Amino acid sequence: MRVMAQMAMVMNLDKCIGCHTCSVTCKQAWTNRTGVEYVWFNNVETRPGQGYPRRYEDQETWRGGWTLNRRGRLTLKGGGRFRKLLTIFSNPKLPAIQDYYEPWTYDYETLTNAPLQEHTPVARPKSLLSGKDMAVTWSANWDDNLGGSPDHGDKDVLLKGIADKVKFEFEQTFMFYLPRICEHCLNPSCAASCPSGAIYKRAEDGIVLVDQDRCRGWRMCVSGCPYKKVYFNHRTGKAEKCTFCFPRIEVGIPTVCSETCVGRLRYIGLMLYDADKVLDAASTKDDHDLYEAQRQVFLDPNDPAVIAAAEQAGIPRDWIEAAQRSPVYALINTFKVALPLHPEYRTMPMVWYIPPLSPVVDVVRDTGYDAEDRGNLFAAIEALRIPVDYLAQLFTAGDPAPVDAVLRRLAAMRSYMRDLNMGRDADETIPAAVGMSGEQIYDMYRLLALAKYDERYVIPPAHAEQAHSLEELATECSLDYEGGPGMGGSGPFGEMSGTPTPIAVENFHMLRDRQTTDTIVDPGDKARRVNLLNWDGKGRPEGLFPPRREDGEDKP
Amino acid sequence: MNVLLFVVVPYVALTVFVAGHVWRYRYDKFGWTTRSSQLYERRLLRIGSPLFHFGILLVALGHVGGLLVPESWTDAAGVSEDAYHVVAVGLGTLAGFCTLAGAAILVYRRRTVGPVFSATTRNDKIMYVLLIGTILLGLGTTVLGNLTDHPHDYRLTVSPWFRSIFTLDPRTDLILQAPIGFRLHALSAWLLFAFWPFSRLVHVFSAPLGYLTRPYIVYRSRDEQMGSRATRRGWERVQ
Ligand code: SF4
Ligand code: SF4
Numbered sequence: 001m002r003v004m005a006q007m008a009m010v011m012n013l014d015k016c017i018g019c020h021t022c023s024v025t026c027k028q029a030w031t032n033r034t035g036v037e038y039v040w041f042n043n044v045e046t047r048p049g050q051g052y053p054r055r056y057e058d059q060e061t062w063r064g065g066w067t068l069n070r071r072g073r074l075t076l077k078g079g080g081r082f083r084k085l086l087t088i089f090s091n092p093k094l095p096a097i098q099d100y101y102e103p104w105t106y107d108y109e110t111l112t113n114a115p116l117q118e119h120t121p122v123a124r125p126k127s128l129l130s131g132k133d134m135a136v137t138w139s140a141n142w143d144d145n146l147g148g149s150p151d152h153g154d155k156d157v158l159l160k161g162i163a164d165k166v167k168f169e170f171e172q173t174f175m176f177y178l179p180r181i182c183e184h185c186l187n188p189s190c191a192a193s194c195p196s197g198a199i200y201k202r203a204e205d206g207i208v209l210v211d212q213d214r215c216r217g218w219r220m221c222v223s224g225c226p227y228k229k230v231y232f233n234h235r236t237g238k239a240e241k242c243t244f245c246f247p248r249i250e251v252g253i254p255t256v257c258s259e260t261c262v263g264r265l266r267y268i269g270l271m272l273y274d275a276d277k278v279l280d281a282a283s284t285k286d287d288h289d290l291y292e293a294q295r296q297v298f299l300d301p302n303d304p305a306v307i308a309a310a311e312q313a314g315i316p317r318d319w320i321e322a323a324q325r326s327p328v329y330a331l332i333n334t335f336k337v338a339l340p341l342h343p344e345y346r347t348m349p350m351v352w353y354i355p356p357l358s359p360v361v362d363v364v365r366d367t368g369y370d371a372e373d374r375g376n377l378f379a380a381i382e383a384l385r386i387p388v389d390y391l392a393q394l395f396t397a398g399d400p401a402p403v404d405a406v407l408r409r410l411a412a413m414r415s416y417m418r419d420l421n422m423g424r425d426a427d428e429t430i431p432a433a434v435g436m437s438g439e440q441i442y443d444m445y446r447l448l449a450l451a452k453y454d455e456r457y458v459i460p461p462a463h464a465e466q467a468h469s470l471e472e473l474a475t476e477c478s479l480d481y482e483g484g485p486g487m488g489g490s491g492p493f494g495e496m497s498g499t500p501t502p503i504a505v506e507n508f509h510m511l512r513d514r515q516t517t518d519t520i521v522d523p524g525d526k527a528r529r530v531n532l533l534n535w536d537g538k539g540r541p542e543g544l545f546p547p548r549r550e551d552g553e554d555k556p
Numbered sequence: 557m558n559v560l561l562f563v564v565v566p567y568v569a570l571t572v573f574v575a576g577h578v579w580r581y582r583y584d585k586f587g588w589t590t591r592s593s594q595l596y597e598r599r600l601l602r603i604g605s606p607l608f609h610f611g612i613l614l615v616a617l618g619h620v621g622g623l624l625v626p627e628s629w630t631d632a633a634g635v636s637e638d639a640y641h642v643v644a645v646g647l648g649t650l651a652g653f654c655t656l657a658g659a660a661i662l663v664y665r666r667r668t669v670g671p672v673f674s675a676t677t678r679n680d681k682i683m684y685v686l687l688i689g690t691i692l693l694g695l696g697t698t699v700l701g702n703l704t705d706h707p708h709d710y711r712l713t714v715s716p717w718f719r720s721i722f723t724l725d726p727r728t729d730l731i732l733q734a735p736i737g738f739r740l741h742a743l744s745a746w747l748l749f750a751f752w753p754f755s756r757l758v759h760v761f762s763a764p765l766g767y768l769t770r771p772y773i774v775y776r777s778r779d780e781q782m783g784s785r786a787t788r789r790g791w792e793r794v795q
Binding site for chain 1: 585586587594595597601602608610671673674765766767768773775778
């Protein structure tokens with residue numbers, strides 16, 4: 001047994017209102033730079049829908065993740081090491097920018113400096129890549145709320161088998177939101193695909209990171225990740241990915257997406273797992289067994305043998321305690337309501353989801369029946385095969401049984417708690433019907449509905465003796481690097497060459513530069529402005545306001 | 557003048573080449589990348605890039621053979637000069653044309669595909685001129701030399717001169733016997749080498765051969781590097 005700790009997340013999809021707050025705050029924090037305009041480390045997709053990048057789940061096209069070869073051994077679906085090196089000059093499976101979307105801004109300046117004319121001037125969309133006029137035809141959430149799905153809804157990869165049954169008609173449709181970040185997999189195929197060995201999994205907390213100093217821009221990780229959660233920064237020529245906000249996690253605060261989530265639906269906690277079992281579990285023959293196999297890799301943090309082994313492996317005491325209080329562990333293993341996203345990719349993802357009961361509830365309610373009655377709900381789970389099959393495609397490689405079980409547990413919680421809230425006697429047959437006790441149901445309800453900040457996020461900080469170097473604390477002067485202040489922007493070898501600048505300083509310079517230039521796309525060797533959507537209200541982008549009066553007075 | 561061109565230039569270029577790489581590696585690990593533009597456009601790249609890269613790898617191999625292996629060795633191995641020449645010119649021309657065709661496609665792509673064009677830095681442009689200039693001179697010399705009079709045996713002039721540079725006994729007299737094409741090709745190559753460490757060409761030295769042997773998943777401890785950048789020299793943590 002080789003015990004390792006993994007920072008993991010669970011999202012409760014029933015509570016996601018699709019507001020994209022998580023995406024926007026994440027973008028402001030991490031990908032507001034040039035070169036990653038099109039990148040969303042956190043994105044929220046409407047399902048059914050194509051997702052972002054378009055149809056990323058079609059592994060027959062993109063060949064991400066792992067697969068079993070003829071001898072039953074785990075191999076990269078995109079081909080082995082030799083094949084990778086032979087195709088290094090032109091990666092055949094790299095999504096093009098059109099598969100994400102071409103980033104754009106608007107030519108706001110014409111709004112203020114157009115001459116007097118009969119028609120109102122318009123701000124035209126301009127491509128951020130070429131600076132030319134462009135027609136906006138797609139974006140990271142173009143099919144939000146099923147927008148346009150009568151036309152292209154059938155392009156959802158998961159509908160392959162059930163497309164004829166799903167009608168994109170108003171009365172019959174179902175939908176839910178799926179927020180996605182990097183899965184920080186136990187068996188990351190992005191790392192396995194990287195020719196330079198620049199992507200690594202942190203031994204302490206399992207966060208998967210790209211070493212920006214060692215990445216050489218071979219782009220194999222982008223193809224290798226089946227979730228398409230590594231992105232290529234086209235200005236710096238390096239791969240970038242979600243960092244699980246490690247500077248925040250290290251000091252014990254949750255990721256930006258979790259912190260700002262309006263629905264408070266994200267849970268962060270530690271999982272202890274046995275690193276020796278990962279490969280075996282990922283090589284499980286039947287896709288349907290992968291969910292269970294991955295659960296078997298996790299270790300019970302209350303088991304004395306595990307505690308002893310963890311201590312031996314150098315996991316600090318407070319980390320073990322945090323693992324015992326981990327909400328993620330409770331949702332995955334105690335209550336068994338969380339499921340992994342696409343276990344069939346065999347990367348052992350570590351961001352899990354509680355599937356939404358709402359498509360089912362909605363239908364029951366629309367038909368006029370009591371949507372909190374156990375009988376009605378159970379019957380509906382039986383009857384509504386399409387949403388259930390769809391969820392199974394997402395979370396259990398198509399096996400409806402685990403999804404059924406989870407939905408039943410959620411339905412049971414709903415009806416059981418309603419009795420309590422209405423002051424009626426608890427009906428103990430309800431929990432019994434799903435193999436739980438009334439107390440367990442109540443605990444689950446507490447965790448899902450009431451849990452406060454410190455119950456949703458149980459994050460042991462990295463150790464204090466190391467704290468002075470952590471990015472977020474910045475007890476070292478953040479300007480103490482070679483070159484000193486003012487280094488932000490461009491080195492002589494293209495954007496941001498030279499020693500990387502601390503993130504805070506980088507953002508400061510970037511925002512300032514961006515607000516004081518007036519071209520849409522600068523030549524490659526200069527930093528360039530991005531767009532007004534990123535303008536945070538500070539500073540005065542040129543052309544937005546009339547010039548200040550000479551005497552310094554700022555009257556209109 | 558000749559001393560300047562064929563002694564000073566090579567040494568300066570070599571020094572800059574080596575020192576430049578050391579310096580760049582230490583100062584600018586972050587900027588050390590291929591800066592691929594595949595994201596913007598892949599159809600043309602699909603053809604052009606492998607054509608160019610595999611071509612230039614062959615060309616490089618050919619140069620290693622031609623410049624570093626003395627004629628006496630191949631003679632001793634029983635390979636006649638004529639046979640050697642036929643093979644070398646045949647393969648060399650083929651590889652050269654592949655390289656050139658690839659480069660042509662890539663340059664065309666740089667110029668015509670909007671996003672790729674606006675991502676082209678001045679540095680890239682200089683690099684392109686030097687690189688393609690060198691290839692053209694080399695290919696031109698080979699082809700023209702073989703079309704017109706009987707071909708020049710560069711392995712008796714250029715190659716020994718090249719080797720003599722490394723034995724610190726530069727033989728300018730040898731290179732001066734070579735036709736003008738060879739001399740120009742050599743000169744532009746030195747310029748290219750001098751510019752190399754400051755261009756994106758540095759990615760040549762990151763050819764990821766280690767990938768063939770390393771384990772798939774890399775684990776690294778947080779302790780090795782804390783914060784977002786490497787610790788400055790002299791400021792490492794005291795254990
Ligand atoms: S989800 Fe994240 S860790 Fe997993 S393969 Fe993709 S980028 Fe790597
Ligand atoms: S902030 Fe929360 S509720 Fe809003 S889209 Fe993101 S995950 Fe869903």
